[in-house]
Amino acid sequence: MGLLDFGFGLAPLSGVIYVIASSVYLLYFHPASKFPGSKFSAVSYVLYCSASIHGRYPYPHSPNEVLFYTPQAAMDIYSPAVRNQELFVKTDLMDFGAGDLGFIWESDPAKRKAMAKKILPAFSAKAIKEKEPLVHHQELTKVKDGKTSDAVEMIRQSSFAGNLFQLSQEIPIIALAATSFVPLRVLRLILAVLRANAAEVKARIDKRGKAKHRDFMDHTIEPEGPPPATEKELVHVEQVTFQMFIASFDPVQITFHAVLSFTLKHPKTYAILTKEIRDAFATYDDMTPETLTHLKHLHAFIYETLRFHLTTPTGMPHISPGATVDGVYVPKVVVVQLSNFTATRHERHFADPLDFRPERWLPSDHALYDKRYAGDNLEAFFPFSLGPRQCSGQAIAWSQTRMFLGKVLWTFDLEGVRGHEFSFDRDFSVHMLWNRPEVGPRFLPRR
Ligand code: HEM
Numbered sequence: 001m002g003l004l005d006f007g008f009g010l011a012p013l014s015g016v017i018y019v020i021a022s023s024v025y026l027l028y029f030h031p032a033s034k035f036p037g038s039k040f041s042a043v044s045y046v047l048y049c050s051a052s053i054h055g056r057y058p059y060p061h062s063p064n065e066v067l068f069y070t071p072q073a074a075m076d077i078y079s080p081a082v083r084n085q086e087l088f089v090k091t092d093l094m095d096f097g098a099g100d101l102g103f104i105w106e107s108d109p110a111k112r113k114a115m116a117k118k119i120l121p122a123f124s125a126k127a128i129k130e131k132e133p134l135v136h137h138q139e140l141t142k143v144k145d146g147k148t149s150d151a152v153e154m155i156r157q158s159s160f161a162g163n164l165f166q167l168s169q170e171i172p173i174i175a176l177a178a179t180s181f182v183p184l185r186v187l188r189l190i191l192a193v194l195r196a197n198a199a200e201v202k203a204r205i206d207k208r209g210k211a212k213h214r215d216f217m218d219h220t221i222e223p224e225g226p227p228p229a230t231e232k233e234l235v236h237v238e239q240v241t242f243q244m245f246i247a248s249f250d251p252v253q254i255t256f257h258a259v260l261s262f263t264l265k266h267p268k269t270y271a272i273l274t275k276e277i278r279d280a281f282a283t284y285d286d287m288t289p290e291t292l293t294h295l296k297h298l299h300a301f302i303y304e305t306l307r308f309h310l311t312t313p314t315g316m317p318h319i320s321p322g323a324t325v326d327g328v329y330v331p332k333v334v335v336v337q338l339s340n341f342t343a344t345r346h347e348r349h350f351a352d353p354l355d356f357r358p359e360r361w362l363p364s365d366h367a368l369y370d371k372r373y374a375g376d377n378l379e380a381f382f383p384f385s386l387g388p389r390q391c392s393g394q395a396i397a398w399s400q401t402r403m404f405l406g407k408v409l410w411t412f413d414l415e416g417v418r419g420h421e422f423s424f425d426r427d428f429s430v431h432m433l434w435n436r437p438e439v440g441p442r443f444l445p446r447r
Pocket residue numbers: 103104116244247248249251252255311312315316383384385388389390391392393394396397
């Protein structure tokens with residue numbers, strides 16, 4: 001036997017030994033081995049990859065990961081903090097290799113906190129009130145042209161590639177496979193998005209201190225100060241801007257699409273909602289973020305939409321510092337997260353969890369309150385996450401969505417388009433962003 005033959009025989013053998021040794025370690029000695037769950041998922045990424053590639057939630061856990069679904073677990077994972085710095089540190093899931101993790105994707109708690117200190121004043125009640133006229137204008141424009149942003153559309157088309165990139169960090173061979181799965185067109189698209197972002201940032205830096213309205217950039221760069229001095233500083237600003245754009249746009253437009261889809265799918269609820277809105281406001285201009293908060297059914301409808309169509313199906317993976325989660329000690333370095341999808345669809349938390357039932361969010365003195373949902377655990381639901389990293393834009397998101405749906409249903413009668421019927425579980429999937437069918441509707445002048 002030649003040296004070469006010997007080498008070829010050894011390679012598969014070492015592979016087999018490696019798989020057996022790592023499986024034994026993961027099953028019996030790894031810090032996560034004592035947790036219940038699929039043994040296959042404890043030793044391999046096969047089920048996790050398959051769910052991820054098909055965009056189907058809930059994902060099974062991956063090796064070194066424990067999923068929880070109780071509200072107590074969510075509180076134990078996302079809330080603990082010392083001086084607003086989280087104790088369960090975010091993983092680097094969102095590190096796409098730019099060399100800087102910006103703000104929302106930053107896993108280093110101290111770096112994220114420093115950025116939060118600059119940006120969070122943009123979310124004060126006063127700052128939000130100042131932006132109200134813009135929101136009025138923006139919602140209407142969106143309804144009129146019926147379009148989502150071109151940039152988001154480009155990002156959506158490249159989200160599968162982003163998903164593969166994330167998987168390849170765990171399983172390097174996926175990077176090889178990705179070259180066959182990701183068309184050149186998508187790679188060009190990613191570059192185009194990054195270039196467009198860099199160009200916008202540069203233009204905004206040049207305009208600093210002279211923008212018509214105060215925006216998040218005024219909190220990212222000094223309006224009166226010098227421009228970023230180094231390439232590293234510039235990349236940081238680009239990352240923060242990109243993330244703020246995605247965070248403030250994508251979940252809101254998902255919710256707009258979802259509220260329209262569910263009004264079409266549930267005609268009885270649509271009728272109740274439309275009546276509530278039209279009875280409450282004599283004129284269009286009476287609708288403001290404040291006046292719309294009094295509409296109980298509108299509130300319930302939006303809540304149920306957020307539950308049924310989570311904008312962020314994952315709870316976001318964090319690393320245990322060695323701490324107790326829902327009464328169970330999770331050793332250091334084990335990755336934990338709330339499986340949001342499981343939590344919101346579990347019978348333990350919600351009656352008829354797979355049915356769209358806004359009534360569950362109504363107060364018990366409301367005429368349409370249904371006792372069937374009295375046992376629902378409404379606290380088991382965190383659409384905006386919780387703790388130091390919870391959504392800073394939730395007040396804006398609520399007022400945008402209320403105004404959007406209030407104004408649309410006040411102004412138009414909606415009609416479904418034949419052939420656009422959908423089933424959420426069959427037709428919606430998610431990579432990094434949601435893939436969903438066109439569902440209409442037709443906007444007809446109100447009768
Ligand atoms: C329906 C709409 C929205 C939903 C469901 C939503 C949900 C979330 C969630 C789940 C997180 C936590 C993400 C994580 O842990 O990595 C988050 C973070 C964040 N969101 Fe939102 N969001 C919405 C709208 C908005 C809007 C309109 C803005 C800005 C105008 C915004 C700004 C942010 C920011 C800045 C963070 C990061 C907070 C931090 O790390 O301190 N979001 N959002």
